[in-house]
Amino acid sequence: MNDSNDANSIDSxxxxxxxxxxxxxxxxxxxxxxxxxxxxxxxxxxxLAFDRAWMVVDAQGNFLTQRDLPRMALITPKLGHEEMALRAPGMLTLQIALFRAEQPVQVNIWGAAFKAFDMGPLAAQWFSDFLGVTARLVRFDPEQTRASSMDWTDGVEALNQFSDGYPLLLLSEASLDGLNTKRKAAGLTSADMLRFRPNIVIADAPNQRPDLAMTAHDEDRLAQLMVLTAEGKVILKPVKPCPRCPIPNIDPISAEIDTTVGDMLQSYRQDARLGGAVSFGMNLIVLQGWEQTLKVGQPVHGNYQFD
Structure with a gap:
């Protein structure tokens, strides 16, 4: 892959x-x-660097998920320069080396087999003890190629590690505000952004024209986003609405389940592009700007696409 896009055509x-x-x-x-x-x-x-670089698997190498084990939401990583510290209620802190792995293994994610590296018996025991199932921690093998579906990327090869299918997930503050306005009207508490597991969240800049202010789910209609970084420009393209499983029903702080989150989305976010499945947020691919640094507060310019 390379940054081969014509800069003038992008700017225009x-x-x-x-x-x-x-x-x-x-x-x-x-x-x-x-x-x-x-x-x-x-x-x-x-x-994003280190995003979904690790995965928890069972004894057969099949990936484990909050969908079946909500307690996974309580495992909190902290990234350092050389190590990642993992904390969970009632557990001693587990230190994981960022750039070291153990023996090669084969794992399965969404029906496809990939090579990975086992992170060793200490990590396996820690995850097994906390989750109450036989579990191991594995790291993605960077020599592997795991590409997003080209049915949605218009033929662009977009790589990811252990994410569900795309390199990045975008959500707007306006979309969360829209959901929480509906929840408040129904007498429900606000839902936190962390329930929806975005990588990049966008909001209006202070100099945004009022008539161009984002409304809920405007990210659905974005053709491209251009992020201005210290190194240059990053060009991101929304390619697929994010279909929602039950994970947003899981409180990321307590791991308790509240089905009203999914029920509310079901009432107004059924998406014809996904055959009627509920969507919330957009999956992104990167067209330009690898190895640049994204920062909170960076300017983002976007343009709408119209059918």
């Missing part, structure tokens, strides 16, 4: 852009475990 697509900023960046080092809010993150070929 933003002639009627509206002005946004990155309001949050969140990395999920271990698939289905808690996220880490960061102020900056390097954008790699597979998404």
């Amino acid at each position: 697509g933003f002639s009627s852009a509206f002005n946004l900023l990155i309001s949050r960046l969140i990395v999920y080092p271990i698939k289905s475990c808690a996220g880490v809010a960061v102020q900056q993150a390097v954008l790699t070929e597979t998404g």
Whole structure:
């Protein structure tokens, strides 16, 4: 992959852009475990650095998920320079080396087999004890190629590690506000952004024209996003609405289940593009800007696409 896009053609697509900023960046080092809010993150070929680089598997190598084990939400990583510290209620802190792995193994994710590296018996015991099932921690093998579905990327090869299918997930503050307005009207408490596990959250910039202010689910209609970084420009393309499983029903703080979140989305977010499945947020691919650094507060310019 390379940054082969023609800069002039990209720039011209933003002639009627509206002005946004990155309001949050969140990395999920271990698939289905808690996220880490960061102020900056390097954008790699597979998404934000360290995002879904690790995964928890069972004895047969099949990936484990909050869908079946809500307690995974309580496993909280903290990224350091050389190690990742894992904490969970009632457990001693587990230190995981960022750049070291154990023996090669084969794992299964969504019916496909991939090579990975086992992180050793100490990590396996820690996860097994906390989750109450036989579990092991594995790291993605960077020599592997795991591509997003080209049915949605228009033929662009977009790589990811252990994410569900795409390098990045985008959500807007306006969309969460829209959901919580409906929840408040129904006498329900607000839902937290962390329930929806986005990587990049966008909001209106202070200089946004009032008539161009984002409304709920405007990210559904974005053709491209251009992020202005210290190194240059990052070009991101929304490609697929994010179909929602039961994970947003799981409180990321307590791991308790509240089905009213999914029920509310079901009432107004059935998406014809997904055959009627509920969607909330957009999956992104990277067209330009690998190895640049995204930061909270960076300007973002976007343009709408119209059918």
